[in-house]
Amino acid sequence: MPDINPTRLMGDLNHLRSIGAFKSGVHRPTYSADDMTARHWFAGRMREAGLDVMIDGIGNVIGLAAATGPRIMTGSHLESQNHAGWLDGPLGMVYALEAVRAITEAGGSGAVAIDVGAFADEEGHFGSLVGSRSFVGDVEEAEIDVARDMTRGTPMRDALAAAGLAGKARFTPDLSHYRAYLEAHIEQGDWLEAQRLSLGVVTSIVAIWQYRIVADGVQNHAGTTRMAIRKDAGAALMRLATTLHDAFPAVAGERAVWTIGRIVLEPGQVSIIPGRAEMVFQMRSDDTDRLSRMEQCLTEHVAAADLGGPCRVRLEPMRKGVPATMDTGIQAAFESAAQRHAPGRHVRMPSGAIHDAQSFARHMPSGMLFVPSIGGISHHWTEDTSVDDIVLGARVFTDAVALVAAGLA
Amino acid sequence: MPDINPTRLMGDLNHLRSIGAFKSGVHRPTYSADDMTARHWFAGRMREAGLDVMIDGIGNVIGLAAATGPRIMTGSHLESQNHAGWLDGPLGMVYALEAVRAITEAGGSGAVAIDVGAFADEEGHFGSLVGSRSFVGDVEEAEIDVARDMTRGTPMRDALAAAGLAGKARFTPDLSHYRAYLEAHIEQGDWLEAQRLSLGVVTSIVAIWQYRIVADGVQNHAGTTRMAIRKDAGAALMRLATTLHDAFPAVAGERAVWTIGRIVLEPGQVSIIPGRAEMVFQMRSDDTDRLSRMEQCLTEHVAAADLGGPCRVRLEPMRKGVPATMDTGIQAAFESAAQRHAPGRHVRMPSGAIHDAQSFARHMPSGMLFVPSIGGISHHWTEDTSVDDIVLGARVFTDAVALVAAGLA
Numbered sequence: 001m002p003d004i005n006p007t008r009l010m011g012d013l014n015h016l017r018s019i020g021a022f023k024s025g026v027h028r029p030t031y032s033a034d035d036m037t038a039r040h041w042f043a044g045r046m047r048e049a050g051l052d053v054m055i056d057g058i059g060n061v062i063g064l065a066a067a068t069g070p071r072i073m074t075g076s077h078l079e080s081q082n083h084a085g086w087l088d089g090p091l092g093m094v095y096a097l098e099a100v101r102a103i104t105e106a107g108g109s110g111a112v113a114i115d116v117g118a119f120a121d122e123e124g125h126f127g128s129l130v131g132s133r134s135f136v137g138d139v140e141e142a143e144i145d146v147a148r149d150m151t152r153g154t155p156m157r158d159a160l161a162a163a164g165l166a167g168k169a170r171f172t173p174d175l176s177h178y179r180a181y182l183e184a185h186i187e188q189g190d191w192l193e194a195q196r197l198s199l200g201v202v203t204s205i206v207a208i209w210q211y212r213i214v215a216d217g218v219q220n221h222a223g224t225t226r227m228a229i230r231k232d233a234g235a236a237l238m239r240l241a242t243t244l245h246d247a248f249p250a251v252a253g254e255r256a257v258w259t260i261g262r263i264v265l266e267p268g269q270v271s272i273i274p275g276r277a278e279m280v281f282q283m284r285s286d287d288t289d290r291l292s293r294m295e296q297c298l299t300e301h302v303a304a305a306d307l308g309g310p311c312r313v314r315l316e317p318m319r320k321g322v323p324a325t326m327d328t329g330i331q332a333a334f335e336s337a338a339q340r341h342a343p344g345r346h347v348r349m350p351s352g353a354i355h356d357a358q359s360f361a362r363h364m365p366s367g368m369l370f371v372p373s374i375g376g377i378s379h380h381w382t383e384d385t386s387v388d389d390i391v392l393g394a395r396v397f398t399d400a401v402a403l404v405a406a407g408l409a
Numbered sequence: 410m411p412d413i414n415p416t417r418l419m420g421d422l423n424h425l426r427s428i429g430a431f432k433s434g435v436h437r438p439t440y441s442a443d444d445m446t447a448r449h450w451f452a453g454r455m456r457e458a459g460l461d462v463m464i465d466g467i468g469n470v471i472g473l474a475a476a477t478g479p480r481i482m483t484g485s486h487l488e489s490q491n492h493a494g495w496l497d498g499p500l501g502m503v504y505a506l507e508a509v510r511a512i513t514e515a516g517g518s519g520a521v522a523i524d525v526g527a528f529a530d531e532e533g534h535f536g537s538l539v540g541s542r543s544f545v546g547d548v549e550e551a552e553i554d555v556a557r558d559m560t561r562g563t564p565m566r567d568a569l570a571a572a573g574l575a576g577k578a579r580f581t582p583d584l585s586h587y588r589a590y591l592e593a594h595i596e597q598g599d600w601l602e603a604q605r606l607s608l609g610v611v612t613s614i615v616a617i618w619q620y621r622i623v624a625d626g627v628q629n630h631a632g633t634t635r636m637a638i639r640k641d642a643g644a645a646l647m648r649l650a651t652t653l654h655d656a657f658p659a660v661a662g663e664r665a666v667w668t669i670g671r672i673v674l675e676p677g678q679v680s681i682i683p684g685r686a687e688m689v690f691q692m693r694s695d696d697t698d699r700l701s702r703m704e705q706c707l708t709e710h711v712a713a714a715d716l717g718g719p720c721r722v723r724l725e726p727m728r729k730g731v732p733a734t735m736d737t738g739i740q741a742a743f744e745s746a747a748q749r750h751a752p753g754r755h756v757r758m759p760s761g762a763i764h765d766a767q768s769f770a771r772h773m774p775s776g777m778l779f780v781p782s783i784g785g786i787s788h789h790w791t792e793d794t795s796v797d798d799i800v801l802g803a804r805v806f807t808d809a810v811a812l813v814a815a816g817l818a
Contacts, residue, residue: 187633188630188632188633189630189632189633189634189635190634190635190638191633191635194638206632208632208680210679219789220785220786221597221598221761221762221787221788222666222668222670222691222693223597223598223615223617223666223693223760223761223762223763224596224597224598224600224760224761224762224782224785224787225598225599225666225761225785226598226599226600226664226666227658227661227666227667229599229603229785232668232669234669234670234672235650235651235654235669237647238646238647238650238651238654238669238672239650239651239654241644241647241648242644242647242648242651245644245647245648249636252636255635257631257632257634257635257636258636259631259641259679259680259681259682260643260644260647260674261631261643261674261677261678261679261680261681261682261683262674262677262678262679263643263647263672263674265669265670265671265672268670268671269670269671270619270668270670270671270689270691271617271668271670271691272668272670272788273668273670274670280679282631282679282680284631284632351632351633352630352632352633352634353630353632353633354632373633376629376633376634376638377629378630378633379630379681380628
């Protein structure tokens with residue numbers, strides 16, 4: 001089997017960490033100067049590995065192998081959330097590059113082409129997985145026309161122009177050549193760490209179902225309006241939120257999650273009874289039947305809140321995704337490689353976060369490998385993984401790519 | 410007894426309604442161009458009524474009567490909340506002016522001086538009752554130096570300069586001459602309307618006790634963090650809010666009120682578990698013992714939330730006012746006048762809103778009269794009172810001023 005070079009691997013990861021460094025993490029939002037520096041540097045490293053490299057019109061950095069047989073795509077993303085961690089994205093990119101280098105050094109993969117792709121904006125500054133969806137042909141120009149940076153408000157077209165990408169074509173290959181997509185990523189949760197495991201073989205990527213819950217009451221003076229006649233939209237939503245937090249454990253099971261990350265009271269002033277309030281309820285599971293039962297529970301509680309008064313309460317669906325199932329063959333390859341390098345220290349698990357692999361899973365067999373996140377922390381500059389786990393993950397990822405390539409040969 | 414002129418009264422009120430008109434209400438924030446237009450116009454009307462008028466360095470419009478005996482101050486305010494109603498403030502101003510005119514026409518008040526004052530910024534764009542507190546000597550220059558417009562952020566000094574008031578002295582009279590302060594105002598609640606009454610004799614003005622409640626949890630990814638290990642600061646505060654709404658009726662009695670008008674989750678993003686949350690809990694009562702019992706209840710529930718985990722929860726007092734008691738002699742004058750004009754259609758009641766009268770009550774006998782607010786609505790452009798109630802209120806207010814003056818003669 002191929003053997004990776006841990007010094008080269010950590011060297012590349014640490015170099016990426018130095019571009020847009022923020023405390024012990026990085027700040028490389030999509031199409032920022034630091035993000036583009038990272039893309040161009042990584043393109044150079046891909047060329048040194050023998051790949052034919054382009055940065056296309058959406059910022060995808062695509063390295064194509066010379067082989068003309070069945071193709072495997074490997075990769076992840078290079079940009080970061082704002083002021084976030086150093087491994088979310090880059091870990092999978094350097095694993096993919098190191099796999100190509102190690103397999104080439106071990107004699108190559110024959111007619112099977114092992115490509116590497118850094119897919120733009122997995123972190124969703126401008127939308128949802130727009131780079132990987134572009135690659136598989138699922139993005140229309142109109143989507144890019146209207147997209148804006150969620151933090152800064154910059155139109156995506158302006159950001160692409162500033163990054164030197166205006167007018168460049170997006171690369172959308174004939175997908176019939178592609179037989180597999182493999183991606184590695186930090187777990188971003190504490191499931192592996194809590195069980196003292198080092199590797200997670202992803203079985204599926206959760207779907208996100210998301211709702212806006214709106215309460216309409218009556219805005220009034222907080223001093224002169226008797227309690228008995230108030231229609232406080234804020235109180236109504238906070239009561240509903242608590243009821244939902246109490247009811248959901250019974251329907252969510254062990255792995256499904258739900259979150260209220262945002263609530264807005266209007267007008268939001270200390271001496272005014274809120275006349276309107278709005279919150280976003282998000283739930284995630286890899287099991288559509290479970291999501292349907294959770295939605296049923298949500299619908300019933302919202303209806304009860306509306307019926308109970310004194311405010312009107314309504315539920316507005318915002319997003320209802322489909323879980324992505326990872327290919328069983330690729331899962332088996334990851335598991336076999338994990339068992340070779342870390343017997344008994346791996347587990348099959350769903351992914352609670354979304355990843356580029358779900359864009360690919362709609363079009364080709366896809367799989368993902370997780371390494372532990374210390375303390376379960378991600379999207380924060382303290383995000384980290386032990387060097388031992390990073391190196392182990394690279395070995396397992398490289399073996400799995402080699403196994404899948406061998407299966408296609 | 411003196412007799413008011415309803416046409417003159419309604420004419421003045423409707424003229425004020427035309428300055429900074431917004432829908433059927435007005436938009437006259439303190440020191441805005443429209444607010445200053447209203448002040449100068451009203452100063453002219455005061456002069457026509459025989460008063461010696463100044464606009465002082467804080468924008469108070471003060472009309473002094475020529476008499477040199479014991480003094481009575483009557484008044485309210487001219488500015489409005491943003492995009493608010495036409496009567497909140499101006500009603501009391503025109504009542505005071507009409508009382509002076511009617512009493513003068515009926516032969517005057519002898520040696521007793523009946524002054525009229527429009528006190529700046531009762532609506533609190535820059536602080537709390539700064540105009541009336543300035544008049545009674547309770548404002549230092551340093552308070553004005555640091556005050557800013559809560560909506561626009563403009564420093565108060567800049568707003569005063571733009572209004573042409575920079576460098577003018579604030580008028581702070583020898584209060585020993587003043588024996589009474591009388592103010593009329595719309596109720597801003599539905600207490601009178603709900604009982605089909607036309608007049609409220611205010612017994613006291615509530616104190617506001619206000620607290621910041623802060624929850625500290627752990628910010629994390631809303632997809633990858635298991636429910637079992639979450640420390641969701643938003644969920645913690647919403648649960649506490651609901652517990653407080655359930656517990657407070659037992660301690661608040663019939664008239665005390667409590668409000669959560671503001672809650673902020675951090676970072677407030679739909680896919681991130683809130684790591685910190687903050688809400689403002691406000692309570693109002695005219696009974697300090699009751700406020701103490703409510704605070705005890707609040708403290709116990711916050712402590713229980715903190716102890717119960719998983720988030721730390723703490724209570725930070727922001728404001729702890731003192732209720733203002735209205736003078737029993739002035740209450741009797743209002744009640745006697747009310748009984749004369751509207752037998753059985755008046756009631757004694759506390760004020761749930763704050764008013765300039767509480768600045769005066771610290772220094773002299775003070776009293777207030779309420780007229781009904783249709784639907785209990787105020788601080789909104791739909792705020793209104795029937796013409797019958799407006800005219801009746803003016804008759805009662807004028808009679809009461811005459812009664813108090815007679816008592817001082």
